[in-house]
Amino acid sequence: MGWEFEWIIRKPPQTFTGYYPLHLTAIKISRLRILRAVTPAFGRLAAVEARLEGEYRRGVGRVGRESEEVAFYDGGGREKDILTHAYLRLIKHVNSIYKPFCVVFHAVASQPMIRIAYEWTEDYVIKYLWSAAGYGLIAVPILFTRTKRSLGVQADTSVAGREKIRDDAVAGRTEGVFSIDLLPFYPPPVLAYISNRRLLLSSIGACGSHNEVVYPNIDLHNLPKTPEAQISSDGSFEIRNVDVAIPSNNSGDSSTSSTPAPALVQDLSFIVKPSQHLMITGSNGVGKTAIARVLAGLWAPQNGAFASVHAPSGAHDHMKPSVFVVPQRAYMVVGSLLDQVIYPHTYLEFVKAGRTLEELEEILEMAFLAYLPEREGGWMTKKEWRDVLSGGEKQRVSVLAVLVGIVVRTLMSLARVFYHRPKYAILDECTSAVSSDVEGQMYEALKAIGVTLITISLRPSLTKYHTQLLTLNLDSSGPAQWTLSRVGTAEERMGIDREIKSLEEKLADVESWEARVKELDDC
Numbered sequence: 266m267g268w269e270f271e272w273i274i275r276k277p278p279q280t281f282t283g284y285y286p287l288h289l290t291a292i293k294i295s296r297l298r299i300l301r302a303v304t305p306a307f308g309r310l311a312a313v314e315a316r317l318e319g320e321y322r323r324g325v326g327r328v329g330r331e332s333e334e335v336a337f338y339d340g341g342g343r344e345k346d347i348l349t350h351a352y353l354r355l356i357k358h359v360n361s362i363y364k365p366f367c368v369v370f371h372a373v374a375s376q377p378m379i380r381i382a383y384e385w386t387e388d389y390v391i392k393y394l395w396s397a398a399g400y401g402l403i404a405v406p407i408l409f410t411r412t413k414r415s416l417g418v419q420a421d422t423s424v425a426g427r428e429k430i431r432d433d434a435v436a437g438r439t440e441g442v443f444s445i446d447l448l449p450f451y452p453p454p455v456l457a458y459i460s461n462r463r464l465l466l467s468s469i470g471a472c473g474s475h476n477e478v479v480y481p482n483i484d485l486h487n488l489p490k491t492p493e494a495q496i497s498s499d500g501s502f503e504i505r506n507v508d509v510a511i512p513s514n515n516s517g518d519s520s521t522s523s524t525p526a527p528a529l530v531q532d533l534s535f536i537v538k539p540s541q542h543l544m545i546t547g548s549n550g551v552g553k554t555a556i557a558r559v560l561a562g563l564w565a566p567q568n569g570a571f572a573s574v575h576a577p578s579g580a581h582d583h584m585k586p587s588v589f590v591v592p593q594r595a596y597m598v599v600g601s602l603l604d605q606v607i608y609p610h611t612y613l614e615f616v617k618a619g620r621t622l623e624e625l626e627e628i629l630e631m632a633f634l635a636y637l638p639e640r641e642g643g644w645m646t647k648k649e650w651r652d653v654l655s656g657g658e659k660q661r662v663s664v665l666a667v668l669v670g671i672v673v674r675t676l677m678s679l680a681r682v683f684y685h686r687p688k689y690a691i692l693d694e695c696t697s698a699v700s701s702d703v704e705g706q707m708y709e710a711l712k713a714i715g716v717t718l719i720t721i722s723l724r725p726s727l728t729k730y731h732t733q734l735l736t737l738n739l740d741s742s743g744p745a746q747w748t749l750s751r752v753g754t755a756e757e758r759m760g761i762d763r764e765i766k767s768l769e770e771k772l773a774d775v776e777s778w779e780a781r782v783k784e785l786d787d788c
């Protein structure tokens with residue numbers, strides 16, 4: 266500062282650079298001090314806003330990515346609540362920043378930080394305050410100079426002459442640049458005033474700031490509704506003459522409607538009565554999950570008036586669903602550990618239904634997860650469960666941790682079936698990550714509490730827990746061929762088990778046989 270001041274004084278008053286830094290520096294320092302005194306903690310506010318916006322956007326992304334899982338669980342309402350809360354939290358925070366209170370009030374009463382008041386202060390007080398002060402400052406020589414000043418070099422060395430030169434030096438520093446082109450129109454002090462005015466405005470303008478908040482953009486689509494399944498009189502689940510096909514766009518808009526997709530499975534019919542468990546098997550991509558989508562009401566059954574689906578009553582009863590689907594990919598909802606088990610119910614619904622934590626502990630025990638509440642810090646612990654239960658919370662994520670995580674999430678999905686106790690559970694390859702013995706115990710436990718299973722699986726070892734087997738075979742020329750067979754008595758199933766065991770033993774020897782063949786080839 267001292268150095269700058271000295272340098273400014275020694276400069277000839279007529280040059281532009283001679284006095285520009287002096288008043289600009291003074292303005293900047295004063296402005297900074299005032300702004301520092303009144304500036305709310307925008308850093309902290311921005312961090313909170315970014316966190317809330319992140320939570321909301323992550324929620325929207327998650328629902329978009331895992332929409333099928335949410336639809337299978339009938340969790341649309343629950344997800345809507347979660348997203349609405351996240352959105353309202355964000356809006357409340359943004360509104361608190363823009364709430365029109367006075368900054369001085371904020372400073373005195375320690376109110377929440379208010380951006381709009383700050384911006385008003387910045388734009389309308391500080392900016393114009395300094396403009397007005399600047400105008401006054403540069404008008405001083407015009408209004409108060411006692412002697413007539415000349416623009417030329419002063420040769421007078423008398424006492425009066427030196428006094429005059431000092432006056433001119435002070436006045437000159439505030440006058441500014443003199444443009445010779447404008448001399449015919451304005452006297453020099455007025456020109457200098459105009460010039461300084463521009464200089465002040467542009468320098469103050471240059472110090473201004475712009476703050477923007479980008480609001481999240483939500484884009485939602487309405488999908489056509491699938492027809493309601495008819496209620497079966499005997500509580501069975503029945504499909505009659507249904508073509509299973511990827512739904513075409515039948516939103517009613519003729520310009521966008523397309524030709525129906527070819528059927529994956531044609532003219533499918535089966536009936537699952539209570540305790541007559543069905544297993545659906547077949548190669549990858551043949552249409553097993555597609556059948557689950559029709560059963561769950563996500564895809565409309567095709568084949569016009571011939572097709573019909575009869576479901577047990579209360580299939581979509583939110584509080585006590587008679588049909589519960591566990592999708593292939595385990596879905597973890599945002600919320601507490603308790604929320605994971607009771608999904609898609611809310612905590613309020615859990616309490617209203619008279620369910621208890623003791624009950625949940627028993628459920629976790631059945632699902633081999635009794636250790637979880639203690640390990641994770643209690644039932645109400647909130648975490649990003651998707652990461653926590655996939656081993657992702659570990660700093661060094663090992664393959665084992667990831668595998669353990671998948672198993673835990675699988676078991677958690679099955680714990681939901683124990684909690685909701687539906688009449689029918691559609692299990693879409695949801696146990697492929699767990700070992701056969703754990704899988705077996707879970708199946709037996711589900712059957713013991715009266716759940717009828719509709720299992721989609723490629724594992725022949727699961728056949729023994731079912732009474733019917735629907736096999737889909739890929740057909741390159743058209744829809745998959747399907748056959749429905751009875752699984753057989755316990756004795757018959759034992760025979761199948763023995764055959765599977767012997768085949769597995771033979772398969773274990775394949776490597777040694779291949780090695781032997783290679784040896785013989787090399788001879």
Ligand SMILES: Nc1ncnc2c1ncn2[C@@H]1O[C@H](COP(=O)(O)OP(=O)(O)OP(=O)(O)O)[C@@H](O)[C@H]1O
Pocket residue numbers: 511529547548549550551552553554555556
């Ligand atoms: N929404 C969709 N849009 C377009 N094609 C789809 C859609 N859903 C499924 N398909 C296709 O329909 C076919 C059957 O899919 P589906 O998921 O029923 O197979 P899957 O038998 O369950 O296979 P996997 O054992 O691998 O799960 C597949 O070729 C798949 O690519």
